[in-house]
Amino acid sequence: MDRLQRIYKLHQAVSSRRYPVSCQTLQDELECSRATVNRIIQEMRLYFNAPIEYDRSRNGYHYALADGKTFELPGLWFSETELYALLTTQQLLAHVQPGLLDTQLKPVKERIEQILATRHMGSEEISKRVRILRMTGRNVVLECFQTVAGALLQRNKLFINYHGRGKDETSQREISPQRLIHYRDNWYLDAYCHTRNALRSFAVERITAAKALPQRCRDIPEKQLDAHYASSYGIFAGKPKHTAVLRFTPERARWVADEHWHPQQQSQWLEDDSYELRIPYSDSRELIMDIIKHGAEVEAISPKSLRGAVMQRLKTALARYR
DNA sequence: GCAGTCTCGAGGTCTGTGCA
DNA sequence: TGCACAGACCTCGAGACTGC
Numbered sequence A: 001m002d003r004l005q006r007i008y009k010l011h012q013a014v015s016s017r018r019y020p021v022s023c024q025t026l027q028d029e030l031e032c033s034r035a036t037v038n039r040i041i042q043e044m045r046l047y048f049n050a051p052i053e054y055d056r057s058r059n060g061y062h063y064a065l066a067d068g069k070t071f072e073l074p075g076l077w078f079s080e081t082e083l084y085a086l087l088t089t090q091q092l093l094a095h096v097q098p099g100l101l102d103t104q105l106k107p108v109k110e111r112i113e114q115i116l117a118t119r120h121m122g123s124e125e126i127s128k129r130v131r132i133l134r135m136t137g138r139n140v141v142l143e144c145f146q147t148v149a150g151a152l153l154q155r156n157k158l159f160i161n162y163h164g165r166g167k168d169e170t171s172q173r174e175i176s177p178q179r180l181i182h183y184r185d186n187w188y189l190d191a192y193c194h195t196r197n198a199l200r201s202f203a204v205e206r207i208t209a210a211k212a213l214p215q216r217c218r219d220i221p222e223k224q225l226d227a228h229y230a231s232s233y234g235i236f237a238g239k240p241k242h243t244a245v246l247r248f249t250p251e252r253a254r255w256v257a258d259e260h261w262h263p264q265q266q267s268q269w270l271e272d273d274s275y276e277l278r279i280p281y282s283d284s285r286e287l288i289m290d291i292i293k294h295g296a297e298v299e300a301i302s303p304k305s306l307r308g309a310v311m312q313r314l315k316t317a318l319a320r321y322r
Numbered sequence B: 001g002c003a004g005t006c007t008c009g010a011g012g013t014c015t016g017t018g019c020a
Numbered sequence C: 001t002g003c004a005c006a007g008a009c010c011t012c013g014a015g016a017c018t019g020c
Helices: A003-015 A023-030 A034-048 A080-096 A102-117 A123-129 A142-154 A222-230 A250-256 A284-293 A304-320
Strands: A052-055 A060-063 A156-164 A169-183 A186-193 A198-203 A207-216 A242-248 A266-269 A275-281 A298-302
Touching: A003 A023, A003 A034, A003 A060, A023 A034, A023 A060, A034 A052, A142 A156, A142 A169, A142 A186, A142 A207, A169 A198, A169 A222, A198 A222, A242 A250, A242 A284, A242 A304, A250 A275, A275 A284, A284 A304, A298 A304
Parallel strands: none
Antiparallel strands: A052 A060, A156 A169, A156 A207, A169 A186, A186 A198, A242 A275, A242 A298, A266 A275
């Protein structure tokens, strides 16, 4: 048994018992002399800040800690809360995108399971009690996703076949991946497209083939990415050109008032208890879908172009029912 | 009687050096 | 480059003394 094993064995012996552990017991469990037990204890105090104390009245060693507190050695000896946080994150990832990081996280997950098992807890309980329901998520080819995620993290260029829905065309592109965005249950890849010489967003499920290239990708500064992608409404990139003014009925306002549509959104309650929301946007397509989702409970006040577009959509929809 | 601290010596391991 | 060897270093157990 080497020194490190003895340290963990001693920690296990002291922390797993409700009563102080005698020096003789520690000698037996660590298979060493009294002097070595003492050396191990001194090292634990010195290097790990272990609050280990000898209780003369009960003739044994114990951790001097307040009720409910536990001492853990550094390394993969997480506290209970940290273990749960890690396990919950893994569960969330597994639900958001099944298969994502499964291989990479497997050894860590198994280790966590072992530790939790000693405390009569486990990931099964989290699976039973925490549910994430995907509503409109589109299926991603796992192999493509992993290639894309791998190249993104290793900062390599990618060569992709991309089928765009808008034009119903397939194109081949060399891109420098910048960010993976999980937006409204779907994955998007923000990337610099070397074919178009511009920043673009790619729906990951529309990437029909992906190959990581050995060349280092081009890094776009954070500020430039934020300005291009984040300052606009939704996934449609570009600088906000307009501000939409939406008015919600008092009934719908109770829900909408708690929603976050845009980082720069402004809102106010009106006298008749209706709720007015002002949202900057550059491309109206996604915004119109959100407005129509609220049906008769919302009115697009301005700008005129947005109001007209919503009216046109509603007229077209109505025509289908006649 | 039990544990803390210290010293000393034995045995094992690591490291640097020289040589074929 | 691989091997042998010597010295340094580390780890451990035993024992002595002390304190509670």
